[in-house]
Amino acid sequence: MNKKFCILAIGICLSMTLTAFSGCVEESTKIELKNPDTLVYYTFGDAKTLDPADAYDSASAEGIFSIYEGLITYKGDDLDTFYPSLATSWDVSEDSKTWTFNLREGVKFSNGNDFTAEDVKYSFDRVLTMNSPESGVAWILQQSMDLDSTKIIDDYTIEINLIEPYGGFLSTIAYTVGFIVDKDYVEEHGGIVADTENEYLKLNPIGTGPYMVDHWTRNTELVLVQNPDYWGGWDGKHVKKVVIKYANEAATRILALKNGDADIAVIPNENLEDVEDDEGIIVIAYDSFDLVMAEMNTLSDNSMYLANPEVRRALCYAFNYQSAIDDAYVGYMSRVAGAIPNGMPYYDSQNNGVPVYDYDLEEAEQILDEAGFTLNEDDQRFDGATIRIFYNAGNTERYKMALSFQEELNKIGILSSVIAENWPQLLHRMYTTADWDLIFIGWGPDYNDPDDYVFPFVASSDVNGDTFNTGYKNESVDEYLLEGKYSADPNVRENAYKNAFDIYIQDPSMIYIGQRQFIRPKRDWVQGYYYNPVRDWYWYDYYKE
Amino acid sequence: MKTWEYIVRRLLLLIPVLIGVTIITFVISHVIPADPAIAFAGGPKAQPETIERIREELHLNEPLLVQYFYYLNDLLHLNFGKSYLESRPVLESITQYFPATFELTIFAMLISVPLGILGGIISAIRRNKLSDHITRIIAILGYSMPIFWLALMLQYLLAYQFPILPLEGRLSIGLIAPQSITGLYVIDSILTGNINTLSASLYHLILPSFTLGFATMALLLRMTRSSMLEVMGMDYVRTARAKGLSERVVIMKHALRNALIPTITVSGLQFGALLGGAVLTESIFNWPGMGRFAANAVMGLDFNSVMGFTIIVAIIYVIANLIVDLLYAVIDPRVKLGGE
Numbered sequence: 065m066n067k068k069f070c071i072l073a074i075g076i077c078l079s080m081t082l083t084a085f086s087g088c089v090e091e092s093t094k095i096e097l098k099n100p101d102t103l104v105y106y107t108f109g110d111a112k113t114l115d116p117a118d119a120y121d122s123a124s125a126e127g128i129f130s131i132y133e134g135l136i137t138y139k140g141d142d143l144d145t146f147y148p149s150l151a152t153s154w155d156v157s158e159d160s161k162t163w164t165f166n167l168r169e170g171v172k173f174s175n176g177n178d179f180t181a182e183d184v185k186y187s188f189d190r191v192l193t194m195n196s197p198e199s200g201v202a203w204i205l206q207q208s209m210d211l212d213s214t215k216i217i218d219d220y221t222i223e224i225n226l227i228e229p230y231g232g233f234l235s236t237i238a239y240t241v242g243f244i245v246d247k248d249y250v251e252e253h254g255g256i257v258a259d260t261e262n263e264y265l266k267l268n269p270i271g272t273g274p275y276m277v278d279h280w281t282r283n284t285e286l287v288l289v290q291n292p293d294y295w296g297g298w299d300g301k302h303v304k305k306v307v308i309k310y311a312n313e314a315a316t317r318i319l320a321l322k323n324g325d326a327d328i329a330v331i332p333n334e335n336l337e338d339v340e341d342d343e344g345i346i347v348i349a350y351d352s353f354d355l356v357m358a359e360m361n362t363l364s365d366n367s368m369y370l371a372n373p374e375v376r377r378a379l380c381y382a383f384n385y386q387s388a389i390d391d392a393y394v395g396y397m398s399r400v401a402g403a404i405p406n407g408m409p410y411y412d413s414q415n416n417g418v419p420v421y422d423y424d425l426e427e428a429e430q431i432l433d434e435a436g437f438t439l440n441e442d443d444q445r446f447d448g449a450t451i452r453i454f455y456n457a458g459n460t461e462r463y464k465m466a467l468s469f470q471e472e473l474n475k476i477g478i479l480s481s482v483i484a485e486n487w488p489q490l491l492h493r494m495y496t497t498a499d500w501d502l503i504f505i506g507w508g509p510d511y512n513d514p515d516d517y518v519f520p521f522v523a524s525s526d527v528n529g530d531t532f533n534t535g536y537k538n539e540s541v542d543e544y545l546l547e548g549k550y551s552a553d554p555n556v557r558e559n560a561y562k563n564a565f566d567i568y569i570q571d572p573s574m575i576y577i578g579q580r581q582f583i584r585p586k587r588d589w590v591q592g593y594y595y596n597p598v599r600d601w602y603w604y605d606y607y608k609e
Numbered sequence: 610m611k612t613w614e615y616i617v618r619r620l621l622l623l624i625p626v627l628i629g630v631t632i633i634t635f636v637i638s639h640v641i642p643a644d645p646a647i648a649f650a651g652g653p654k655a656q657p658e659t660i661e662r663i664r665e666e667l668h669l670n671e672p673l674l675v676q677y678f679y680y681l682n683d684l685l686h687l688n689f690g691k692s693y694l695e696s697r698p699v700l701e702s703i704t705q706y707f708p709a710t711f712e713l714t715i716f717a718m719l720i721s722v723p724l725g726i727l728g729g730i731i732s733a734i735r736r737n738k739l740s741d742h743i744t745r746i747i748a749i750l751g752y753s754m755p756i757f758w759l760a761l762m763l764q765y766l767l768a769y770q771f772p773i774l775p776l777e778g779r780l781s782i783g784l785i786a787p788q789s790i791t792g793l794y795v796i797d798s799i800l801t802g803n804i805n806t807l808s809a810s811l812y813h814l815i816l817p818s819f820t821l822g823f824a825t826m827a828l829l830l831r832m833t834r835s836s837m838l839e840v841m842g843m844d845y846v847r848t849a850r851a852k853g854l855s856e857r858v859v860i861m862k863h864a865l866r867n868a869l870i871p872t873i874t875v876s877g878l879q880f881g882a883l884l885g886g887a888v889l890t891e892s893i894f895n896w897p898g899m900g901r902f903a904a905n906a907v908m909g910l911d912f913n914s915v916m917g918f919t920i921i922v923a924i925i926y927v928i929a930n931l932i933v934d935l936l937y938a939v940i941d942p943r944v945k946l947g948g949e
Contacts, residue, residue: 099782102782102783104782104783110695112695112696113696120651120654121651195658196659197659197662198659198696199650199651199659200650200651200654200655200656200658200659203656259662266696278783278785279785279786281786281897282695282697282702282705282897283695283705283897283901284778284779284897285778285782285783287783305783307782307783309778309782310895311777311778311895312892312895312901313892313893313895315761315764315893316764316776316777316893316894316895319764319765319768319769319776320776320777322769323768323769323772323776325776325782458908486643486908486910487648487652487909488643488644488645488647488648488649488909488910489641489643489910491647491648491652491653492643492644492645492647492648493643494653495647496644496647505653507653510654520653531653531654532653
């Protein structure tokens with residue numbers, strides 16, 4: 065190779081390197097507002113369906129919450145009160161079993177059809193009959209309703225008779241599964257077939273909500289436009305068009321937000337520092353209802369050590385919560401007292417909202433020593449047996465927590481291994497085998513009621529709880545949780561959840577690590593934004609200025 | 610044997626190839642000791658009956674051999690099964706993603722093949738001159754530079770720092786795709802006379818097709834250069850020169866034809882490989898193509914999608930190889946297809 069070639073080559077490489085770094089030193093310039101009438105949200109993962117009777121993923125809900133409506137709704141970030149939507153007022157009988165709703169008159173679906181009580185009965189019965197073959201979401205209504213529950217009193221009055229009184233009933237019908245479809249439209253397009261999805265409704269939604277679908281290119285974008293007949297009207301400030309863009313690569317979303325293509329974008333926690341110093345980008349963290357936990361396998365034939373409640377208590381003390389918050393979640397997580405997230409009703413029934421377990425290795429060691437799990441001659445507990453910690457491959461936060469936990473366990477003489485598995489494989493392991501000790505898991509809300517958290521986590525499988533297959537069973541806890549579930553009296557529920565917690569927390573099946581924060585960096589021209597943990601997006605309320 | 614007979618024979622060969630491919634992929638994807646039904650049904654929130662329904666649909670409760678025959682039977686009816694990740698038929702996904710990848714590949718090849726061959730020729734005939742050095746450095750950069758880095762750099766520079774090109778996607782935000790005839794936005798836009806989508810789709814093709822074509826260009830450049838150098842040193846080229854033919858004729862008519870044979874083989878295979886989807890380029894430029902689809906399917910254990918993807922890629926490879934073989938005969942009359 066001759067000299068000229070070398071010089072040239074070095075020159076080109078140098079200039080490429082300089083170009084690569086040029087961005088790092090440049091000041092970010094002020095970006096102009098693009099498309100004032102169109103709100104662009106960059107996220108990842110396509111919606112699966114726009115049929116409210118079968119939608120159970122957050123990407124689908126992003127569209128459905130603005131296309132369809134339920135009888136009642138939320139307003140802004142207020143979680144304490146239900147507001148009228150398709151119902152103008154409602155009443156409940158003394159025994160908490162019969163609900164009467166007065167419906168709003170003069171509402172039209174976006175195809176021009178009138179909304180009446182027929183549509184309400186049809187929609188609820190449709191969910192129960194169709195039985196959400198894709199997603200299984202129908203359980204949310206099925207737990208308190210059957211085909212005889214909904215009665216039409218007149219065109220604008222409906223009565224719902226619950227199978228059992230249910231404390232979370234209003235929350236369940238404020239979720240997308242309780243949203244109202246147009247009977248005539250559905251009947252024209254396939255009707256209701258038991259246990260079968262409706263392919264047409266999946267792609268072609270018609271609701272009463274403020275927006276309707278302009279087009280949905282799968283895995284590319286979902287575009288919503290204003291429904292001109294919306295009963296709520298278009299006074300005030302609203303955007304004409306909403307574009308939900310699906311871009312799986314985080315780097316693409318970051319650049320889209322930086323150059324102003326995106327008004328709001330999903331940015332992973334570890335990349336927030338790339339955008340938070342930009343002029344014109346706002347990063348605010350809100351407490352979400354997303355819990356992060358480590359579940360422990362409590363069945364003695366799986367792990368003779370974890371079957372012992374004292375060992376599980378010791379592990380709760382051995383977990384370094386602050387390190388998980390600071391290192392794994394870069395600060396965007398707060399501690400949580402138990403299975404009910406902060407912000408949900410009855411959070412304070414859990415030790416007044418104060419976590420019972422803190423990071424305390426000495427306490428952990430003492431508990432283990434007293435329980436007879438002392439160190440052996442190699443300074444190891446459990447005779448050198450290994451606790452296997454699983455997480456789903458690719459989840460860096462859980463990976464960091466797993467490594468940190470392994471280190472802490474090592475300090476108190478417990479050997480452990482950290483194992484990554486693809487999500488489907490890990491689920492298979494969790495549900496069909498006994499072959500695991502500890503798994504990092506998470507949970508997000510279906511609707512705003514503790515029964516959607518504490519019951520599936522803590523109640524035993526005998527009463528249809530134990531969603532994470534920990535094998536946990538405590539009869540007194542089960543009794544209290546059932547009492548809380550089937551009561552609509554806040555005092556009864558408060559006490560039931562408190563009693564259940566007090567017993568459970570001394571015999572825990574999970575390490576409650578924290579409650580994640582919800583962060584959607586946005587341009588400063590996005591106005592009217594707020595965060596509601598059970599209804600992430602409601603496009604009607606946002607505008608650009 | 611006539612050329613068409615040869616083509617038919619080669620196409621018939623597709624049948625055993627496809628059977629082989631389905632057996633291998635079926636076995637590999639199904640021996641993983643995991644049942645994806647729980648994940649498809651929604652993970653921890655899955656309802657037992659949903660899981661059971663999916664198991665039945667996928668025949669997961671049957672022995673592997675029975676599962677395979679169910680699959681083959683569906684396939685004969687052109688039913689690729691259902692993609693649980695996308696919650697729609699696999700064929701529908703492929704019909705959407707394949708044209709996107711096809712369009713991107715064609716444009717990448719349109720950039721890489723002429724530039725690669727031209728660069729190779731210049732580099733060979735001006736050996737050790739400045740232009741040779743420059744083209745060789747470009748070639749080295751082309752195949753040593755990680756494609757995701759090139760993609761990110763181009764995106765950063767040309768879509769963010771100096772925003773002259775679009776950041777991602779096939780069309781501008783919110784623009785409705787032209788009515789689907791071929792699925793290739795450029796062609797469909799021309800057919801339907803839609804200027805907006807035509808300009809938008811061409812504009813969106815520039816960065817990803819350049820990124821994708823760059824490495825191929827580098828490869829073709831190196832190949833053309835070395836085979837040109839080899840051919841130029843041969844006796845018949847010296848004879849041609851001795852006959853007094855102009856340098857242009859010697860290079861274009863005598864040397865290049867022979868030198869192109871390996872280049873064509875590589876181009877054909879490269880075309881097939883690119884059609885299989887370029888995961889990195891497609892991910893970074895958010896191009897809704899086969900690569901992104903296949904990568905998600907593999908991670909999510911979406912058997913049907915993985916199988917559908919593999920079958921399509923196998924067919925493409927066989928056809929690409931066939932076209933390459935046919936081109937040999939065009940370029941070099943000594944090559945007789947199928948033998949005498």
